[in-house]
Amino acid sequence: MSTLSPAAPRNTPAGPTALDTGTRRRGLGRFGGKSRMDPTRNSTAAGIAAWLLALLFAAPVLWMILTSFHSETDAATNPPSIAANLNLDAYQEFFGASSGVSPWPPLINSAMASVLSTVLVLLLSIPAAYALSIRPVKKWTDVMFFFLSTKMMPVVAAILPLYLFAKSVGALDNIWFLILMYTSMNLPIAVWMMRSFLAEVPVEMLEAAQIDGANLLLTLRKIIAPVAMPGIAATALICFIFSWNELLLARVLTGVVAGTAPVFLTGFVSSQGLFLAKVCAAAVVISLPVLFAGFAAQDKLVQGLSLGAVK
Amino acid sequence: MTTATARVSRTGHSATKPSKNARSRERALAWARRAPLLPALVFLIVVTQLPFVVTLIISFLNWNSLRPDQTGFAGFENYIQVLTNADLRQAIFTTIVLTVSVVLASLLIGLGLALLLDKKFIGRGLARTLLIAPFLVVPVAAALVWKHALLNPTYGLINGILTWIWSLFGSSNPPQPDLLSQAPLTAVVLSLVWQWTPFMMLILLAGLQSRPMDTVEAAQMDGASPWDIFRHLTLPHLRQYLELGGLLGAIYIVQNFDAVFTLTSGGLGTANLPYAIYQTFYFANEYGLASAAGVVVVIGTIIVATFALRTVFSLFKKEAAR
Numbered sequence: 001m002s003t004l005s006p007a008a009p010r011n012t013p014a015g016p017t018a019l020d021t022g023t024r025r026r027g028l029g030r031f032g033g034k035s036r037m038d039p040t041r042n043s044t045a046a047g048i049a050a051w052l053l054a055l056l057f058a059a060p061v062l063w064m065i066l067t068s069f070h071s072e073t074d075a076a077t078n079p080p081s082i083a084a085n086l087n088l089d090a091y092q093e094f095f096g097a098s099s100g101v102s103p104w105p106p107l108i109n110s111a112m113a114s115v116l117s118t119v120l121v122l123l124l125s126i127p128a129a130y131a132l133s134i135r136p137v138k139k140w141t142d143v144m145f146f147f148l149s150t151k152m153m154p155v156v157a158a159i160l161p162l163y164l165f166a167k168s169v170g171a172l173d174n175i176w177f178l179i180l181m182y183t184s185m186n187l188p189i190a191v192w193m194m195r196s197f198l199a200e201v202p203v204e205m206l207e208a209a210q211i212d213g214a215n216l217l218l219t220l221r222k223i224i225a226p227v228a229m230p231g232i233a234a235t236a237l238i239c240f241i242f243s244w245n246e247l248l249l250a251r252v253l254t255g256v257v258a259g260t261a262p263v264f265l266t267g268f269v270s271s272q273g274l275f276l277a278k279v280c281a282a283a284v285v286i287s288l289p290v291l292f293a294g295f296a297a298q299d300k301l302v303q304g305l306s307l308g309a310v311k
Numbered sequence: 312m313t314t315a316t317a318r319v320s321r322t323g324h325s326a327t328k329p330s331k332n333a334r335s336r337e338r339a340l341a342w343a344r345r346a347p348l349l350p351a352l353v354f355l356i357v358v359t360q361l362p363f364v365v366t367l368i369i370s371f372l373n374w375n376s377l378r379p380d381q382t383g384f385a386g387f388e389n390y391i392q393v394l395t396n397a398d399l400r401q402a403i404f405t406t407i408v409l410t411v412s413v414v415l416a417s418l419l420i421g422l423g424l425a426l427l428l429d430k431k432f433i434g435r436g437l438a439r440t441l442l443i444a445p446f447l448v449v450p451v452a453a454a455l456v457w458k459h460a461l462l463n464p465t466y467g468l469i470n471g472i473l474t475w476i477w478s479l480f481g482s483s484n485p486p487q488p489d490l491l492s493q494a495p496l497t498a499v500v501l502s503l504v505w506q507w508t509p510f511m512m513l514i515l516l517a518g519l520q521s522r523p524m525d526t527v528e529a530a531q532m533d534g535a536s537p538w539d540i541f542r543h544l545t546l547p548h549l550r551q552y553l554e555l556g557g558l559l560g561a562i563y564i565v566q567n568f569d570a571v572f573t574l575t576s577g578g579l580g581t582a583n584l585p586y587a588i589y590q591t592f593y594f595a596n597e598y599g600l601a602s603a604a605g606v607v608v609v610i611g612t613i614i615v616a617t618f619a620l621r622t623v624f625s626l627f628k629k630e631a632a633r
Contacts, residue, residue, distance in 0.1 A: 043430040044432070046427050046432060047433060049427055050430075050432060050438050051432075051438055053423075053424060053427070054439075054441040054442045057441065057442050057445055058442070058444050058445070060445065060453075060456060060457065060460075060461055061445060063456075063460060064448075064456045067460055075460075075466075076465075077466060078465060078466050078471045078474050079471045079472070079474040079478065080468055080471040124350050124351040124354060125351060127347030127348070127350065128351035130347050131344060131347040135344050137341075137344050138341070143348065143352070149616070150359045150360070152613075153363060154584075154605070154612060155566060155585070156588040156589065157605035157608055158363050158366060158605075159588075159589075159605075160365075160369065160592050160598060160601055160605070161361075161363075161366055161369070164598075165362070180358065181358070183358075184354065184358035184359055187355055191351060245449050245451075245569075247569045248569075248589065252589070252593060261449075262451040262452075262569075265449075265455065266451060266572070269455065276459055276466065279456070280456060280460060282452070282455075283449070283452035283453070283456050287447065287448045287449045287452050290447050290448070290449055291444070294447035295440060295443070295447065301443075301513065302513040302516075
């Protein structure tokens with residue numbers, strides 16, 4: 001009954017996820033029980049309330065986007081100038097039109113740190129998840145909780161030794177050190193997620209393959225991969241987002257050379273005079289990768305953030 | 312390494328009462344099972360546990376990098392200071408208030424939104440996408456936008472809208488609150504609730520949609536009111552999703568640094584422990600003190616986590632028993 005325990009629902013892994021609200025009505029309804037009472041039939045009142053709240057929650061984001069296309073004078077008015085002329089000045093400023101400071105190095109650093117740490121996380125977490133689900137080691141639950149408990153230790157509790165270590169070996173302001181840190185930051189989450197996905201691989205099929213003498217490669221390709229692929233994608237997405245967003249480690253461990261986009265953003269608001277449109281443009285540009293990735297895979301996002309517990 | 316595991320696995324389950332030869336094979340088998348796990352485990356221990364041990368050691372030292380000659384053993388001095396220092400005590404208090412209020416508020420609002428989104432209405436997919444948007448803005452960027460574009464007392468959107476509404480009624484004297492300096496902690500809480508509500512909503516929505524609908528329909532046939540259904544069917548079903556959301560939210564929000572750093576720079580009683588520790592070692596160079604504070608955070612987290620973990624564990628055992 002409970003779907004929260006990672007492996008409980010054994011429905012088709014490639015099928016629509018629970019969040020596909022529009023197309024999949026829950027369980028029974030799917031098979032054409034049209035005479036059933038649908039307690040969630042069209043509800044105008046709920047719709048209006050939901051839309052109002054949705055607009056309220058999205059307002060800061062929409063305002064951020066709108067302001068980024070305004071001129072600095074139009075951006076800082078009271079009451080707000082909603083219908084002011086739109087232009088790209090703020091974006092040109094962000095990309096260094098007059099200051100000559102390019103945001104590309106920090107953006108590239110962020111991309112490197114996020115992508116490479118994600119690759120490392122996958123390389124480490126997939127075999128680990130295999131050893132925790134398909135061929136589980138003894139006491140695998142203890143191992144799982146060890147992984148989770150490292151996530152509960154706040155970064156600040158370990159950051160000083162890491163900083164001192166980096167300083168003593170000359171790894172401060174080095175993107176590779178940051179990549180290792182992000183790998184350790186995301187590894188526990190990734191192990192939990194990947195385990196929950198691999199636990200869905202049907203045991204009977206694995207056994208059948210074994211009896212038929214299928215080798216590991218074939219088993220991996222034909223039985224495990226189809227189930228694990230969506231999971232790998234979800235895991236990668238989450239790890240990418242967390243690394244891209246991270247500020248504390250990047251701020252302490254990097255500087256001029258290896259600084260990431262969030263670090264660049266915090267140093268961006270020293271500014272003289274009006275800078276509101278520029279700040280908004282910067283916020284939009286830096287959030288774009290996450291916004292795209294997140295919107296493209298909304299359902300994966302939930303799975304990822306709940307460590308694979310919520311399907 | 313996976314190849315090794317599989318090769319062993321194909322030999323099937325090991326024999327019953329083992330001879331000497333079989334026992335050594337069994338041991339090899341166990342190690343083959345562990346092999347894929349080891350890289351991740353070793354890496355994590357080296358990168359997270361080892362530094363914490365060092366933190367533990369430093370926490371008993373009197374160590375300020377600006378006065379390296381005075382470095383020495385300090386006993387519990389640093390811990391006494393953490394618990395008596397007004398700033399750090401305040402930081403502990405702020406952390407608790409911040410975490411509890413953000414988690415509770417975003418869970419409640421998230422529950423409301425999830426219940427609304429569970430109904431059918433026009434444009435539901437788009438409404439959901441809009442609701443997720445706050446969670447997908449990079450936290451630093453979101454904090455900057457809140458600070459400058461929304462909460463700024465002279466040209467922020469919130470005061471701008473107040474001006475506009477008041478002018479509709481012919482008033483030229485609208486209220487212009489300055490949340491960032493009058494109630495900075497509220498400002499931080501507000502921006503974090505805004506960012507975390509979508510997360511709670513998504514988890515709870517997934518919970519709602521896994522509800523066994525036949526029972527709900529049966530209850531409806533029997534004439535149960537919507538409130539009865541919510542109270543006796545939906546809420547019990549959602550309980551574990553609420554707990555999961557609370558646990559995960561707490562893990563992330565206890566460690567929040569971005570919002571405090573950006574919105575208020577820890578001023579006016581908004582410095583939480585992560586920020587205070589960052590200040591203590593990064594600017595004050597009090598390595599010993601910062602480490603002791605870090606250890607205190609970990610102890611606090613362990614206390615909370617054992618309660619929280621019990622919840623997760625109960626979910627987990629169901630599966631382990633499978």
